[in-house]
Each structure stands twice: as C-alpha cells, then as structure tokens.
Amino acid sequence: MLFGRKKKNPIKINDKGVVEWKYTTCGYCSTGCSIEVGLDAQGRAVASRGVADADVNRGKLCLKGIFEHELFESAGRGRVPLMRDKPWQEFREVSWDEALDRTASEIQRIQGTYGRDAFAIVSTGQIMTEEFYTLGKLARGVIGTNNYDGNTTLCMSSAVSGYKRSFGSDGPPGCYEDFEHTECLMAIGSNLPEQHPVIFWRLKQAMEKRKFPFIVVDPRVTMLAQMADIHLPVQPGTDVVLLNSMAHVILSEGLEDRAYIDAHTTGYDEFKALIERYDPEYASRICGIDADTIRNVARIYARAGKAMTIWTMGINQSTHGSDGVVAINNLNLITGNIGKPGGTSLSITGQCNAMGTREWSSCSGLPGYRLLEREEDRKTIADFWGIDEEFLPKKRGLFQTDIFPAIETGQIKGMWIIATNPMTSMTNTARIRKILENLEFLVVQDAYEDVETNQYSHVYLPASIWAEKKGCFTNTERRVNLINNVVPPYADSKPDLWIFNQMAKRFEQGRKMNFPETPEAVFEELRQLSKGRMLDYSGMTYEKIERNRGLQWPCTEGEEKGSQRLYTDGVFQHPDGKAKLIPLPFEDNNERPDEEYPFWLNTGRVVEHFHTRTRTGKLGNLNKFSPTPYMEMNPDAARELGIEHGSYARLTSRRGDAVVMVQLTHRVPPNMVFIPFHFHDCVNRLTLGLLDPHSRQPAFKQSAVRIEPVADQKAAAVRNRAARTY
C-alpha cells in the first residue's frame, strides 16, 4: 500500500523573492523575540522569520511576529501631519513645520496662561529607549511639565511600585533561564500561551526536560491553567489574601529560610504579626481556595528549594496590585528565593518596551532609575543636561489615571498623547470622551491616523513605526535588543526621535541644550548616565547587542556578556542594603457582583490581537480569528438567562452598556464573564477602574455587570458589523 509522503501534496510556500534579511526585534509584546525581516529586490518587506541563534526565541515567533512585516503599509497609517481648529472639523494636510509650530505655540500659550503643569504629556511602552530618553529630556528639561506619564500606569506600575517597596528599586530580578533551574513555578494572573507565546514555549520546553510542580492562580481556566498540576481559581482581586496565607503556613510550620531572612531582610516582626491573622481557614473564606489546598501549595513552594513566581495583569490590574507584587516578593524573601537560578519574582512585562520607559523616560522620575525626590539625582541630571537644577520638580506629578480627572476639573488644559489610545484602552469610555472634548488643545502622535483618540485632536503627527527606525527595546528579562532600520519611514511620517528633537528646537531652553540627532548618539548618553549603577548599559554598543542577540543589564564596561540576574549577592537597593518584608492588611474595596449586577466582568486579551487593534485589526489572518467583540460565558449561567451560543447579548454596568457575541465555555465560572479589551466602544464602556493607592493602576479586571439577551438579533448583528472599524 502507498501511504505517506508519496501520496501527499507537499506544502508549497511561495518564494517571496527575499534577497536580504535584516536583524531586528519584535515590536509587540515584551518577550523580546529577535526577528529578521526579508526584503525583496525592490527593498520591500515581504517576510519575517525568527532568529535561530537568539537566546530568547531560538528561531520561533508567534503569529503576530510572523506577520509583522505587513504592518509598514497597513491601512490607516498616517502619511502627513494634519491640523484643524476644532476637533469636529475636517482635518487639512499641513507641513511638518506648520504642525510643529502650532503645537509648540499652543504649549507655550497654555503654560503661559495657566501654569507649566497645565500642559500634560502622556506616552507609552512602545517607542524606542532612545526616544523615551529624549522625550524625558524634552518634558522635564525643556517644556517643564510635571504632569508627564504613560500607559505603563495601565500596565506595569504595580510591578514597579511593588519592586521599589520590597527591594528599593524597580528591575525584574530573574530571567527565562530560571525555568531551567526551578523546582516549582507559580504563575499568577498570567496567560502565557496567548500573551507571551514564546516565553510559554521556553517554559514548556523546560518542563518537558525536567518535571517540576506547576501552579496557576487565575479565576479563569485559561490555556495555561489547563496545563497546571494545581489550578487555584481565586476570587477576583483577593490574591493578596492567598499569598498572605501561604506565608502564614510557611512561618507557622517552620518552612522558611531563616538564614536568608536574618541576613537580607528587615521588618520580619511586623510582617509576622500581620500574617498571623491569615490562617488558611480565614483566608479561604475570602479568596475562595480551600484551606487544605492553601497549605498544600505553601508546602510545595517552600520545600522546593528553588521556587519562582511569575505574574502579569491578574496581579497588577487590581486595587491591590502593588500589594500583590509585594506579597509575591514577601513569599520569595521568606523562602530565600531571590537572586538565585530558579528562585525569583519575575514580573512578565507587557509592551515591547515597557521596560525602556521604566528605565529611561523620566515619567516617574529621572533617567536611569533616578528619583526627582533625591537632590543628588536632580543635580546629576541637571548638570548633564545643562539646565538649572531648580527647573526640575522635587517630586513626581500626576499618574496617567490622575491626569485625565485633572482635565475634568480644569487643572489641565492641553495634552500631547504619544503612541497610546486611551479612547479604547482606559476605563469608562464615556467619561474619557467628555474629558478629551474638554481640552483646549490636543496633539496626537501615532503611527496610525485612524487611532480612535485622534478623533479629538487639533493636531496629528504621523510617526514612523518599529523597524522604520533604529533603537533599542528592553524585554521582560532586562535584555536590551536592537531594532534596525529595515525600511524607510512610511510616506511623510517621521521617527518619534526626530519629532522630539524638532520640538525641542522650538523652545528657547531647548535650543541651548544638546539634543543628539542619531539614536547612536543618544545611546551614548545612556551609557554615560548608567555607568557603575545597577542599571548599567556602559558595556553595550549596538554592534555588540546585535552580535549577542540582546544583552541583559547590568552590563558593565569591558564585560562581554550582561548579567542574567539581580541581587545574587543579597544586597538590595534600600539604603541599608536589605530587602523589606512588608505587612499587607487586606480590605476588599472592589465593586462586587450584587443582585442588580450579578456577574463579575473580567477583561484581558487573546493571542491574535494586540491591544486596540490599530495593527492586528488590519493584518493578514490576525483579524480573521476574532473580528467581532465577544464574551466568554458559562453555559449554565447562559441557560438560566435564555442566552444562546453565538447570539448577541447586552451587558450593562453602572457606567454604560455594550452588545457582544456570546461564546459559551466552561473557561469561566457561572458568576463571571470575560471580554477581550481589543475592541473600541466595547468593554471599557463598562469597566469602573478603581485605582491602586500606590501605583494608581486601574482594576480593569473587576467590575460588576448584568446580562440580558438581545431581542432583535439581526439589528445587533448589523450594528456590530458597522461598529467594527476594520
């Protein structure tokens, strides 16, 4: 019989005519995959492939990376600067000079009339490190507004805040290689297979080589949870209670690493006093995990010898986000699991360069993890930039989530939004719309002119994207990697670096300062400013970064490789060199389901889309996987309400309503629905977004809704189709 190869048609991949491959780094998530973009004889980008000898991805890419070359010429890209007097008028095309002059004069008018802080700047985690640093120099050193922040407040600020509280500094201490050493891994509120597919692949490979206990904490049965040895479907927003209780078990059973606690931490007594209250029986009534399971998990974790925790938005996006991070650090400190192979607190970062903004943008402080609050840091940076030290504020200004309410109250009158789309990504869309309408002047700088926030702008600046420019991104494991300029900027778009430099020239103070024009020259400033610090770039050059497929900081001058881990010597960044054990009392302050609004609304992402779909809504096969807003709903709950699979249903919260298609699945419990946030005018019409007191990050994942079937299905379908922009 003839089986197999001879009878099968071999898969044919069309020859795309690639004549040259150029090295770069993926511009979507923070995994930091090395990509080569293939150019044809006309210099057009026609293919993407993973770089085989890159340590991060070892030749792999997820489906977003595979189609990434298509984004250069995708629909909706901004071609030329646009301007109008009022947001409801038609835009007219203008020259760069006109657009930049108007923006500069509006900034000066608003600051002259209402004070320097009346003009806000809101940026992103998605431009290059050199661009972040230059924007910081412009915002802090020239424009001089203290209301300067970015979308990392929606994303990583709880991790930043938690790291600072525990260790005295931001900076994820671990790396992917820890998977190869660990004896127990706990993943909290992180859905790696969809959100960080290549980190997931690294983890799976490690688990196939060497089995170790794998615990997943997530109210949904995610793809990751399906692989877990133990899945803890925690009550939304109560992870701190679970973690406090694990610490309770560890200390009361004498499973802690006493020597590590004594040598490297402070605050033990206060910490111990607090967690005494969190016995598993008490904790289980709040977090919904039974007492024996809490004990079991605590014992496995503490006895592993080398245990690590990874987490993402299930922890960060909560009213206890910062506390959740501290609770993870507490757990790892008492078990001696910081700074050793396989023992770490590794926050899985979100955007491609969310780390770069934390390190260099000056949003929350000054470049290189320096603080506005520290005189010595202000002096160093003022001298380096050649400005008067008194020009710098002595403490940080508003977070992004406080900047918008300050527009509502009239404190802020003008805003510059760079590479973020708050109209879709912030909670309570109706409120954000009103707020943006209140601005006297809004300038939007984005690679796409059809980004929803641009509907409210006076000036639009078309930015070049990803490998249309050169510079660096830092990934989850502190690896600085290079993006090469693979194709020229689209139409008359310009690199963000160029735009910032041109803006600086329009201010008297900017003309006196040095704003280097090339990314290489900016990178040189980063090397100088980081030399000898924990965040040390001084051993890096572009050439060396590309040769190594990324280098992890600290990378000191003369060193060939960077460092895989932080705090290996047990010395932390608090003045006394110790880490802090911090007591975390828990108070449930979330909006919770009640009779009127009986469902938890959980929100997040799916693998095929990235955020507000400016890119993935238009590329290749990506949008085809989920072109329409939908929710995961439990079949039992749906039956009670008479809601069918594939039908449309209406959700209502105290903020607004939304109509989505129903996907019945046991991934969610009967009292919860899950909606990906990628669609405009959808889930964030419903979300409340209470803020974490330390990080000011919104609780995107905890709101209450009511659900009802939609009577006229046909009308819902038509409206839903019309509402999809792409």
Ligand SMILES: Nc1nc2c(c(=O)[nH]1)N[C@H]1C(S)=C(S)[C@@H](COP(=O)(O)OP(=O)(O)OC[C@H]3O[C@@H](n4cnc5c(=O)[nH]c(N)nc54)[C@H](O)[C@@H]3O)O[C@H]1N2
């Ligand atoms: N495909 C794709 N990948 C991405 C992105 C994207 O848009 N698309 N975005 C990138 C960015 S910026 C980020 S920040 C990351 C986000 O990456 P993730 O955080 O992994 O993604 P999310 O889906 O937002 O949330 C993860 C999980 O948190 C769970 N969760 C909800 N509430 C709780 C809770 O109270 N406790 C716990 N323990 N878990 C809870 C949700 O059920 C969900 O499964 O992904 C990055 N990667």
Ligand SMILES: Nc1nc2c(c(=O)[nH]1)N[C@H]1C(S)=C(S)[C@@H](COP(=O)(O)OP(=O)(O)OC[C@H]3O[C@@H](n4cnc5c(=O)[nH]c(N)nc54)[C@H](O)[C@@H]3O)O[C@H]1N2
């Ligand atoms: N309900 C709910 N809401 C959420 C979340 C959630 O889990 N649930 N997650 C939150 C999180 S973690 C995040 S990170 C935010 C993300 O929210 P946003 O930052 O608003 O989302 P993006 O769509 O990534 O917006 C980035 C914009 O930058 C543009 N861009 C890309 N590259 C460049 C460039 O090089 N230069 C310029 N100038 N522009 C560029 C893109 O075209 C896009 O318009 O959403 C938050 N919102």
Ligand code: SF4
């Ligand atoms: S895993 Fe993240 S970095 Fe890697 S290809 Fe996919 S989106 Fe890009």
Ligand SMILES: [Mo]
């Ligand atoms: Mo994010």
